[in-house]
Every structure is written in C-alpha cells, then in structure tokens.
Amino acid sequence: MLDVKEIQTIEHDVVVVGAGGAGIRAAIECAKQGMNTGMISKSLLGKAHTVMAEGGMAAALGNVDSRDNWKIHFRDTMRGGKFLNQWRMAELHAKQAPDRVRELEDMGAVFDRTEDGLISQRNFGGHRYPRLAHVGDRTGLEMIRTLQDFCIHQGIATHMECIALDILKNNGKVSGLVAYWRETGRFIIFKAKAIIFATGGAGRAWSVTSNSWEYTGDGLAMAYRAGAELMDLEFTQFHPTGMIWPPSVKGILVTEGVRGEGGVLLNNKNERFMFNYIPKKFASETADTIEEADRWLGGDKEARRPPELLTRDVVAKAIMNEVKEGRGSKNGGAYLDIASRQSAEYIKKKLPSMYHQFKELAEIDITKEPMEVGPTLHYFMGGIKVDHETQSTNVPGLYACGECAAGLHGANRLGGNSLSDLLVFGKLSGNYASKYCQENQLEPNNEQEVENIIRKATNILNKEEGKNPFLIHEDLQKIMNNHVGIVREEKELFEGIEKIKALKVDIRQVKAHSASQYNPGWNAAIDLSNIIIASEAVAKSALIREESRGGHTRLDFPDETEKGLEYNVIVKKGTDGVMETRKEMRSTPPEHLSKIAFSSLKELEGNNE
Amino acid sequence: MNKRRFSVWKGDSQEGKLHDYSIEVDKGMVVLDVIHKIQKLHDSDLAARWNCKAGKCGSCSVEINGKPKLGCMTRLNEYEEDEVIIIHPIKTFPIIKDLVTDVSWNYEQNKKIAPFKPRERDADGNHRFMQRDVDRIQEFRKCIECYLCQNVCHVLRDHDKKNKFVGPRFMLRLASLEMHPLDTEDRIEDIKNEYGAGMCNITRCCTDVCPEHIQITDNAIIPLKERVVDQYYDPFIKLYNKIFKRNK
Numbered sequence: 056m057l058d059v060k061e062i063q064t065i066e067h068d069v070v071v072v073g074a075g076g077a078g079i080r081a082a083i084e085c086a087k088q089g090m091n092t093g094m095i096s097k098s099l100l101g102k103a104h105t106v107m108a109e110g111g112m113a114a115a116l117g118n119v120d121s122r123d124n125w126k127i128h129f130r131d132t133m134r135g136g137k138f139l140n141q142w143r144m145a146e147l148h149a150k151q152a153p154d155r156v157r158e159l160e161d162m163g164a165v166f167d168r169t170e171d172g173l174i175s176q177r178n179f180g181g182h183r184y185p186r187l188a189h190v191g192d193r194t195g196l197e198m199i200r201t202l203q204d205f206c207i208h209q210g211i212a213t214h215m216e217c218i219a220l221d222i223l224k225n226n227g228k229v230s231g232l233v234a235y236w237r238e239t240g241r242f243i244i245f246k247a248k249a250i251i252f253a254t255g256g257a258g259r260a261w262s263v264t265s266n267s268w269e270y271t272g273d274g275l276a277m278a279y280r281a282g283a284e285l286m287d288l289e290f291t292q293f294h295p296t297g298m299i300w301p302p303s304v305k306g307i308l309v310t311e312g313v314r315g316e317g318g319v320l321l322n323n324k325n326e327r328f329m330f331n332y333i334p335k336k337f338a339s340e341t342a343d344t345i346e347e348a349d350r351w352l353g354g355d356k357e358a359r360r361p362p363e364l365l366t367r368d369v370v371a372k373a374i375m376n377e378v379k380e381g382r383g384s385k386n387g388g389a390y391l392d393i394a395s396r397q398s399a400e401y402i403k404k405k406l407p408s409m410y411h412q413f414k415e416l417a418e419i420d421i422t423k424e425p426m427e428v429g430p431t432l433h434y435f436m437g438g439i440k441v442d443h444e445t446q447s448t449n450v451p452g453l454y455a456c457g458e459c460a461a462g463l464h465g466a467n468r469l470g471g472n473s474l475s476d477l478l479v480f481g482k483l484s485g486n487y488a489s490k491y492c493q494e495n496q497l498e499p500n501n502e503q504e505v506e507n508i509i510r511k512a513t514n515i516l517n518k519e520e521g522k523n524p525f526l527i528h529e530d531l532q533k534i535m536n537n538h539v540g541i542v543r544e545e546k547e548l549f550e551g552i553e554k555i556k557a558l559k560v561d562i563r564q565v566k567a568h569s570a571s572q573y574n575p576g577w578n579a580a581i582d583l584s585n586i587i588i589a590s591e592a593v594a595k596s597a598l599i600r601e602e603s604r605g606g607h608t609r610l611d612f613p614d615e616t617e618k619g620l621e622y623n624v625i626v627k628k629g630t631d632g633v634m635e636t637r638k639e640m641r642s643t644p645p646e647h648l649s650k651i652a653f654s655s656l657k658e659l660e661g662n663n664e
Numbered sequence: 665m666n667k668r669r670f671s672v673w674k675g676d677s678q679e680g681k682l683h684d685y686s687i688e689v690d691k692g693m694v695v696l697d698v699i700h701k702i703q704k705l706h707d708s709d710l711a712a713r714w715n716c717k718a719g720k721c722g723s724c725s726v727e728i729n730g731k732p733k734l735g736c737m738t739r740l741n742e743y744e745e746d747e748v749i750i751i752h753p754i755k756t757f758p759i760i761k762d763l764v765t766d767v768s769w770n771y772e773q774n775k776k777i778a779p780f781k782p783r784e785r786d787a788d789g790n791h792r793f794m795q796r797d798v799d800r801i802q803e804f805r806k807c808i809e810c811y812l813c814q815n816v817c818h819v820l821r822d823h824d825k826k827n828k829f830v831g832p833r834f835m836l837r838l839a840s841l842e843m844h845p846l847d848t849e850d851r852i853e854d855i856k857n858e859y860g861a862g863m864c865n866i867t868r869c870c871t872d873v874c875p876e877h878i879q880i881t882d883n884a885i886i887p888l889k890e891r892v893v894d895q896y897y898d899p900f901i902k903l904y905n906k907i908f909k910r911n912k
Contacts (some may be wrong), residue, residue: 098713099723106720107718157790193806204837238766303691307718412718575703
C-alpha cells in the first residue's frame, strides 16, 4: 500500500517550476522578498533551453541609435504580434526591459560593447533600431550562467533533475505539488502557498523543432488539469532558419543574428527572394531595392531595412513558398549567405557558435559558402492565461511567466523579445507571488490527490505489456507536422484532432521497462500525458481561428480579418473532462497605448516620456 | 543506411559492463543520435543526459573510444566504418546509472567562490568598459559546463584530490571574475589557499578536450598562478605587506 506520510516532503513559500531564464529570475525575486523559495528543474541547473537563445535581448537602451525608446519598442512588438498582444504586457515589457538588462550586467553578464564602452545592440527582425543587447551569438548562455551564478548565493533551494507531476489544490487554492527525482525515481511532495510555472512551450510535439527533450508542455498541461485557462495556443512560431542538412541535425536553430549582421536569403536561382514578399503593412519601412538594403547595411540611417529582417512568420512562409514553386535549395530550403557579405574574421567574431555548429555538424565553412536553412518549430506565443499586471492565473496561488505564459507576443514574437520577456515577467511574477504568500496561509495537501498522482505515474511501470513511449511520441510528431504545421486547413485539422484522440488511447497503454531509477523510457511516458494535452489544445485553437495571422496560417482563410482582432481563443478543461475551446472578447485597448501603436515613427523618435 | 557496431557501458554505482548493439546509421549522425536510437529500439531505460543537441548546453559528456567528448558533436564519420564505437560514462565522477554521473561536486565548488561584486555605475546609470578589456573573459564565459575538463584533470581524475583543487572549470570561472573590469572582490588569497591553484601542473589536458576550444591553461590558469606569485612570492610586495598590512 502507498503510505503518503512516508513520502519525502519539503515545505517552501513558493515553488518555482523550471530553471530557465524566467524561472531563475522569478526565484531570485521571491528570495529577495524574503520568501522561502524552492526551484525545481527537469535538467541540471544551467542546462535549460535558454542556453539556445542566440541573437540577443531586446531593450530600448538607445546605445547604438539614440532615436530608439520604449514607445518604439512597444510599437514594434505590437506590430510584430499583429496587434493581438495584451497591450499592458507589451507596455510593461518595453518599459522595464532596459532596467532588466542593466541589472543583468550588475549580476556579472559581459555584453559586447559599443565604441564608447556601452552595451552594444544589434539589428534583428521587426525591430526598427539596433536593439538587441548581445554576446556574440551566445546571449542565452550568458544570461543563464549569469543568473545561475547569482542565484546560488541567494538562499534559494535548487532541486535539480526533479520533475513535476501535478499541482495539488485545497479549497480551490494551490497547496503544493507532487514531483519525482529523476535520479532515484522516488516521489517528493512540496507544500507551498504559491507556485510559479516557468516551464516553456511544447515544441517537442513537432518532428522538426529547435526544442530540447524538456519541451513537452508540462506547465501547460498541469495548469490545464488544475483548471487554469490557456490562451492563444494556435500561434506557434516556426523560426525561418533551422538547419536542414544532414538529416540528424534537422531543426537546430540558426540565429536570426546571421541576417541581422547582413546575411541574405537566396533561392536556387541566386535571387534575394524576400523582396517579393514584403507585406503592405511593412512596405513603407522596408527597402525595396538591393541598393537601398545594402546602404542600410553600410550604416546609412536614411535607408530602410532589408526585407530579410521582416518578422519570422513572413520569412518562414516565404521560404516555404520558394520551395513549393521549385526554387528551393538542394535539400528543400533556402540558402542563407553571410560569406559574401562580411569578412571571415567578422563572421567568426560575431557568429562564433554558428561557425562552429556548421563546421562540426555539417562540414560547412560559413565564411566561405552559404548555409542551407528551412523553418523549424521554435516557440509558443500562446500559453497559460495570466493577469496582465500580476502574472497570476485563474487558479489562486498559481503564476506563470516566460514562454509558458500567454499575452506579450500576440500572434507572433519578435526575435530578442523572448530573453527580455523572461527577465521582465520572471521578476514580476516573483514579486506578485511573494505578495500572495504574505496574504495567504499554507493549505494542507489532500492525501488522496497525492496518491492518485503517484499511481498514475507508477502504473506505467506496473504492466505486463504495453506500447513503446518513444514510438508513440514519434507518431504524435508526425501528426503535428502533417496536420498542424506551418500552413493549416480545416480538413487537415479535423483529421489531426481525430488522430490525437486515437493516440490518447495508445498513451493509456504505454509501458516503461525496468525500474524507475533514471529511466528515460519512464520519463518519456510521463511526458506524453502532458504533450498530448498541449498538442490537442494547439490543434483545437487552430481550428476555431478562421483567419491567418502571425504564426497561425490557414490555407482556407488566407487573410487577416478585422473580426480576428476582437477575440482570443481560450482552452479550458470542461466539467465533463473534455477540452473546451471558446472565443473570448478582448477589451478595448487603452487609449494612450493605441495612440502610440498607430503613431508614425517620426512622432515617437527621441520622445521617451 | 548501413549498420554499425556500438558498445555502450550499462550499470550502476556497484557494477556494470559493455553491451553490444548493431545500429542502422544515416548520413551526418552523431553519437547522441545512436544513444537515442538504442533507447527507442532496444533499451528504453538506457540512462543518458542531453538537452540542446547543438553543443551549447554541455549535458551529453561521455567518453568515446577513450576520449572525453560531447555526444551531440561527435560525428560517426570521425571513426573508421568497421571500428566499434565504445561509449563510456565520464570517469571522474561517481556513476548514477549507465552514462549518467553524479556531477554535484562541481555545483558545490561554484558555491564556494566569492560572487561577483560590481563597482558603482556611472552617474548616468551605465557601466562603461571597452570591448578589448573583455575579449579575454568573454572567451572564458563561452564555457558550457560540460565538465570534460574536470573529467581529464589528473588532479581530480587520477589523484582524486577533489578536496584540494576546484579543477579547470572553476579556475576558468575565477579568472573570469578576477579579470572582470567591474568586479571589486579580491580572490587571490583563496585562489592560492582554498581553490588550489598550485595543484595544476600545466599539462594542458583540460585545454585539449574543451569543446569550446577555450585556452583554459594558457589564458586562465597560468595568469591566475602569476597573480598568486605576484602577491605572495614577490620579495618587494612581501616586504611591503609585512610592513604596512601587519595590523589588518
């Protein structure tokens, strides 16, 4: 018999789930507010997916171009997100990002410098001015290591390779969490007043993805099971430039920084095809000749930006179309050329890990020849629905920040806005979760609930026979690639949803062999119960948004509609246990913000009040 | 696709042995792909760490045919086609299971190091320093904490002097702090006494295995040793300290 009292139990005020940029920043804030803080992570500390962020962290410091300010950053973010962003979150983000960057420097981060010795900033897609504070092309590593080295001195209890199974609630409020240690396979119960999810997205649901094994939508699924609402999940970002050859590296990210540093996209006719894909909305701010684009690269402030730096959704779809019309590269993508644009020395200084990555994994020298790239599932704009001010969910005591939270990015995220998102909303969620702890008592955990959660996990091992979790995961990836890919349509989505339903039956029959101690088969089987929920939520959300906007493209509804701007798609677990989707009307945008978003650049430049 | 032979160590802290597999391989495959294939088709409980699969997180450190490497950055075509590829866990740290080792000792070392203590910002709220002043520590900060350097360091691997030396990874971290233009903390005394700079006898094994090609020995460890020497063994400074710092 299972005796809950025998299970290891730890008490904290706040438990942060996830130790990427958002999780660590949230934990640091909780500790600063005097909370007894615990942080759990699927992997070892410092290995989270944040290390993969390459290009930089967007903040209107104005170090490289003094015309920049928070209003223009806000305007860029809204335009990039096709105005579906939560206005207040985009405002908070643009206003607070510069302070979060400076704070990171005070924690020890060493950003690249301008000639005046200030933090240097680089160009990136969708950002009007050079705005990304960066360290070569390994900015994410710099961020996570800096936060890691800082947080170990803040009195935070870090529980590594400790994987959350489900939230515990009492009287409708958060009371704790059940998790297991990867190393021993043993269970652990956390008692906590508040929980902050910083668990990332669910990119592993697709076969071509830049995401690591951890990205199985755990936070989304746990929040869903606990009654929290999910939002905007139809918006999945396919990064336009992932590696496509050799097959084993398909999907690995090639930073947008390559284009920021002057790299151009070419088809098999050696044409810079992006000039043919400039959306009307961006036409007035985008160069329409190679000559003008090259002047911009040369530093001419009057020249408009090259079309390679349009937002990710636009570039990804352009590459898809070139391939479809027979102008794709040898292995079915596009060529990304930096070799003919910058000196070998410059490339190695500014893009060292790209140089390294292509040299070692594809035997290609990017200072001499072009790379081959194609779209890869990279990021979830949608996630857990949070309050715009406090990052709280509709479950009292549950907070979310970073990629697993929805709102900031709307229908499409700008590159560089993720790292700043992590810090801005990591800090805010930590702050408000701490406030919540000061105003609320610890609730006792419900032992029956604990037992149910543990039984669900151990059942996977205690079976005579069953299905292979890795093969089921591959089936899911195929379904998502084929039915919920870059371009979607009703019939495909319907079929996809049916296949996901059928796969749920298989998942109930999954079996892991051997014991629970450090057992990847068992770990993968548990993850399946989360990733399937995230996948179903994406597919169902995609089905009811009958328009194309940002990271959501429908073949049967190819245009953006005015109606589409009036609602967000919400996913919630129904009382009968069936997943419900609905359209929720959005409130009218605050007047002062809508004025900024629709101002001309001239009206905003140099005006930083 | 053709088949290749692999031999993977499986076991726990008590005992273990090599298991042979014949695996179909594809163009461009790396060792980590093979581990995943074994998990998928043969041994779903084969324990191994990985995250980014792009040489950026430093999780998948193993020993391949005796050489410490990242599984994700080691292509199969580095080896002869009929060669058996043998995959072992890294040797210097205790085994948890199969290819997974207990690297927690490293995290403990990091905690011992006095944290970064920045000087005040300039009046306008910015810090200023020149790129050339940080080129050197930016090299150190490329470290992905794969611990391959810790794994090959003789002091840790062969002599097990983990109580005397923090290892190359943390000498590198100390160098990145000591040479940081904003840092105001002094760690030289601890580098000599606590972290064991004197233990390193400059065989450069750590530098040889660094997947980020960081010049750990020449650019980090040797300059730290020199700073220790300057402070403790320079006769003039010694005399100065004796006279002026006696009552400190």
